[in-house]
Amino acid sequence: MWTNRRTEHGPFDIIGDVHGCFDELGELMTTLGYSIEGNGGGHRVVTPEGRKAIFLGDLVDRGPKIPEVLKLVMGMVEAGTALCVPGNHDMKLLQKLRGKDVKIAHGLADSIAQLEVEPPEFKSKVADFLDGLISHYVLDEGKLVVAHAGMKEEMQGRGSGAIRSFALFGETTGETDEFGLPVRYNWAADYRGKASVVYGHTPVGEPQWLNRTVNIDTGCVFGGKLTALRYPEKEFVSVSAHKTYYEPAKPLVSAQPTTSLSQQHEQDDVLDIDDVIGKRIIETRLHGNLTVREENAIAALEVMSRFATNPKWLIYLPPTMSPSETTKAETHGFEGGSDRLPRPRCSIAAIRGRAGRDWRLLYEDGQEILQRACVRARIPRSHSGSRNQVRFVGRACD
Numbered sequence: 001m002w003t004n005r006r007t008e009h010g011p012f013d014i015i016g017d018v019h020g021c022f023d024e025l026g027e028l029m030t031t032l033g034y035s036i037e038g039n040g041g042g043h044r045v046v047t048p049e050g051r052k053a054i055f056l057g058d059l060v061d062r063g064p065k066i067p068e069v070l071k072l073v074m075g076m077v078e079a080g081t082a083l084c085v086p087g088n089h090d091m092k093l094l095q096k097l098r099g100k101d102v103k104i105a106h107g108l109a110d111s112i113a114q115l116e117v118e119p120p121e122f123k124s125k126v127a128d129f130l131d132g133l134i135s136h137y138v139l140d141e142g143k144l145v146v147a148h149a150g151m152k153e154e155m156q157g158r159g160s161g162a163i164r165s166f167a168l169f170g171e172t173t174g175e176t177d178e179f180g181l182p183v184r185y186n187w188a189a190d191y192r193g194k195a196s197v198v199y200g201h202t203p204v205g206e207p208q209w210l211n212r213t214v215n216i217d218t219g220c221v222f223g224g225k226l227t228a229l230r231y232p233e234k235e236f237v238s239v240s241a242h243k244t245y246y247e248p249a250k251p252l253v254s255a256q257p258t259t260s261l262s263q264q265h266e267q268d269d270v271l272d273i274d275d276v277i278g279k280r281i282i283e284t285r286l287h288g289n290l291t292v293r294e295e296n297a298i299a300a301l302e303v304m305s306r307f308a309t310n311p312k313w314l315i316y317l318p319p320t321m322s323p324s325e326t327t328k329a330e331t332h333g334f335e336g337g338s339d340r341l342p343r344p345r346c347s348i349a350a351i352r353g354r355a356g357r358d359w360r361l362l363y364e365d366g367q368e369i370l371q372r373a374c375v376r377a378r379i380p381r382s383h384s385g386s387r388n389q390v391r392f393v394g395r396a397c398d
């Protein structure tokens with residue numbers, strides 16, 4: 001398959017939607033250690049030792065220096081120092097360059113106007129370049145996937161019209177939001193794949209990992225930032241936009257109430273039933289694959305839902321530990337109806353130890369009780385000043 005670049009291990013500098021922001025791109029690449037010489041006719045880019053750039057598409061439209069960006073990226077791809085996947089804007093421009101009748105909207109007019117003054121040979125070179133772009137790449141032994149709008153696990157490394165369409169546009173739910181924009185299906189929330197998927201397409205205020213996926217389009221052309229992800233370092237490097245080149249249809253940072261929790265933490269607070277029911281095969285480091293039969297999973301879930309934390313955070317449950325008796329209380333909330341909950345209630349206090357993974361269960365009066373389970377937990381940033389005091393009040397003991 002054309003998408004297969006498993007033998008390329010990087011290191012990579014993966015760059016989000018550029019949209020003609022050449023000056024910011026130059027700045028970002030300089031920060032990343034690239035040096036760019038010359039302009040106009042061509043750029044000579046010297047890459048830092050062994051590294052390779054990956055462009056996530058949407059090089060064109062809306063921004064001020066679209067031909068410059070194309071020249072730089074095309075030159076690097078030709079020289080073998082960069083890979084590039086196509087974005088929906090690039091494909092729309094390609095259709096236009098091929099003489100198709102396309103609607104001139106969403107900044108395409110900027111690309112047309114700026115390419116107008118370029119020689120015809122350049123325009124046909126651009127068209128050939130865009131035509132040759134592969135929907136997505138699977139890199140580093142399958143550990144890294146890059147695509148403009150993302151890539152579901154079952155589509156990775158394969159090719160079809162549907163896969164190409166997902167790579168360019170993602171999926172929409174068929175609804176539109178209050179800004180008249182299509183509501184996008186949040187594939188990343190359902191992603192359970194092993195490969196890290198790095199993508200762009202929908203501008204976000206800050207890049208955030210969610211289930212091994214990350215959107216690094218931080219809306220430079222809309223006055224945000226141009227962001228790169230260094231891989232395998234998984235380090236974000238951004239430069240601010242010099243100005244707002246194009247007014248966004250909706251504000252960059254969503255108007256939803258902001259919490260101190262990361263996207264991942266927020267999602268992890270809710271258990272997805274599909275992750276725990278049915279026959280499960282769990283890969284373990286020490287015991288190979290373990291199969292959990294469906295009936296056992298149901299029984300375990302029943303117990304866990306009453307007495308434990310999200311199973312996702314349980315890394316070890318001692319086999320001799322029997323669950324405490326089921327409460328007769330009709331309400332299962334922590335507070336309401338608590339008279340009939342098993343007592344005394346306790347909290348789990350975090351004791352920092354080996355790799356932060358030592359946990360002990362403490363009664364609220366501080367008395368230590370049997371260690372019942374090891375849990376792995378993320379400490380919310382807001383608590384970082386008092387890590388040892390973070391407590392998860394539960395009713396796991398009696």
Ligand SMILES: [Mn+2]
Nearest residue numbers: 058087088201
């Ligand atoms: Mn896009």
